[in-house]
Amino acid sequence: MSSYTPAPSDKFTFGLWTVGNIGRDPFGEPVRKPISPVEIVHLLADAGAWGVNFHDNDLVPIDASPAQRDQIVRDFKAALTETGMVVPMATTNLFSDPAFRDGAFTANDPQVRAYALHKTMRAIDLGVECGASTYVFWGGREGVETDAAKNPAEATKRFREAINFLCSYVQDQGYDLRFALEPKPNEPRGDIYLATVGHALAFISTLDSPEMVGVNPEVAHETMAGLNFLHGVAQAWEMGKLFHIDLNDQVVGRYDQDFRFAAVNLKSAFFLVKFLEDVGYNGPRHFDAHAYRTESYDGVKAFARGCMRSYLILKEKARQWNADPAIQALVAEINAGDQTPITYSKESAEALKERDFDRAALGARGMPYEQLDQLTVELLLGVR
Numbered sequence: 001m002s003s004y005t006p007a008p009s010d011k012f013t014f015g016l017w018t019v020g021n022i023g024r025d026p027f028g029e030p031v032r033k034p035i036s037p038v039e040i041v042h043l044l045a046d047a048g049a050w051g052v053n054f055h056d057n058d059l060v061p062i063d064a065s066p067a068q069r070d071q072i073v074r075d076f077k078a079a080l081t082e083t084g085m086v087v088p089m090a091t092t093n094l095f096s097d098p099a100f101r102d103g104a105f106t107a108n109d110p111q112v113r114a115y116a117l118h119k120t121m122r123a124i125d126l127g128v129e130c131g132a133s134t135y136v137f138w139g140g141r142e143g144v145e146t147d148a149a150k151n152p153a154e155a156t157k158r159f160r161e162a163i164n165f166l167c168s169y170v171q172d173q174g175y176d177l178r179f180a181l182e183p184k185p186n187e188p189r190g191d192i193y194l195a196t197v198g199h200a201l202a203f204i205s206t207l208d209s210p211e212m213v214g215v216n217p218e219v220a221h222e223t224m225a226g227l228n229f230l231h232g233v234a235q236a237w238e239m240g241k242l243f244h245i246d247l248n249d250q251v252v253g254r255y256d257q258d259f260r261f262a263a264v265n266l267k268s269a270f271f272l273v274k275f276l277e278d279v280g281y282n283g284p285r286h287f288d289a290h291a292y293r294t295e296s297y298d299g300v301k302a303f304a305r306g307c308m309r310s311y312l313i314l315k316e317k318a319r320q321w322n323a324d325p326a327i328q329a330l331v332a333e334i335n336a337g338d339q340t341p342i343t344y345s346k347e348s349a350e351a352l353k354e355r356d357f358d359r360a361a362l363g364a365r366g367m368p369y370e371q372l373d374q375l376t377v378e379l380l381l382g383v384r
């Protein structure tokens with residue numbers, strides 16, 4: 001039995017904005033005093049995390065002078081060196097400032113679109129300076145409350161132009177950086193463009209440099225859309241597009257909750273962890289979540305530890321599932337028969353057309369999924 005202690009090889013990361021969340025919500029003021037990026041790095045290192053990610057303005061305030069910026073970055077890097085923490089991912093805040101009230105890359109005002117590119121190039125420089133190799137785009141404000149405001153096809157074109165522009169920028173700078181689009185269906189906008197993993201994957205294939213761009217799916221976001229998160233993740237993985245992942249939890253039909261990983265849908269979390277581990281996903285496991293508003297910083301630390309511990313427990317459960325004789329007997333039964341795909345040739349197609357099938361026998365076969373699911377539940381409940 002493992003001790004469920006995080007190791008660097010687990011690649012657990014948190015954003016400055018996650019443990020640094022001060023508990024402001026649309027109905028209430030902050031409940032926790034802000035802590036500095038340096039303090040956050042120490043808190044996360046203490047909790048056992050491997051890395052920390054940030055938006056440009058999580059680290060450097062939007063109105064900082066160049067000298068202040070340099071000092072902040074120096075202090076932050078010193079904290080990274082002191083703790084051994086890394087920065088695998090960075091991103092831009094294109095949603096807090098009033099300038100982005102109508103979006104950034106898709107805003108109707110061309111000056112806002114230009115400012116969004118300006119801000120993102122600078123944020124990319126900052127991210128790369130701190131070691132980031134993945135750059136996330138979450139288009140929180142890229143959307144509308146009314147479709148009177150914007151033609152959604154035009155918005156898609158603007159989004160494409162922006163990502164193409166930024167891919168060229170990264171290539172020109174010679175940065176070793178890949179982009180990951182993070183879909184979300186709504187909140188803070190009434191409707192957000194590129195609403196799901198599927199929308200994003202289709203969009204990527206229309207870019208000038210599609211090989212540079214993948215996705216950053218988030219549990220809560222696909223769940224808000226009523227979708228099966230694992231299915232989106234699996235499709236992205238199968239296409240070589242799972243560049244990053246945001247782990248948290250969410251009750252279907254609620255506001256964007258960003259709960260501790262596995263706090264709500266244990267079984268979905270289990271199948272997600274099992275998938276990532278079985279396929280050998282090697283990227284960061286980023287917890288994009290925050291502690292309940294009720295918590296003090298002790299609670300924040302408990303929250304961060306809980307995310308990682310639950311992941312590791314589920315990883316151990318996945319190992320048990322893969323080694324459980326009764327479960328594996330059912331898995332073998334389900335996958336019986338010659339599973340080799342039929343490759344097309346004129347002859348194989350003709351032969352297949354002529355083949356006799358016992359349709360009644362095919363329809364008479366039951367599948368033992370009830371048993372398999374019950375064994376899974378029992379394993380998760382700890383009685384196997």
Ligand code: GLT
Nearest residue numbers: 017091136138182218246288
């Ligand atoms: C914001 C959002 C997240 C995104 C972050 C990246 S910021 O908190 O809710 O899902 O991943 O911009």
Ligand code: MN
Nearest residue numbers: 218220256258
């Ligand atoms: Mn979220």
Ligand code: MN
Nearest residue numbers: 182218246288
């Ligand atoms: Mn996220």
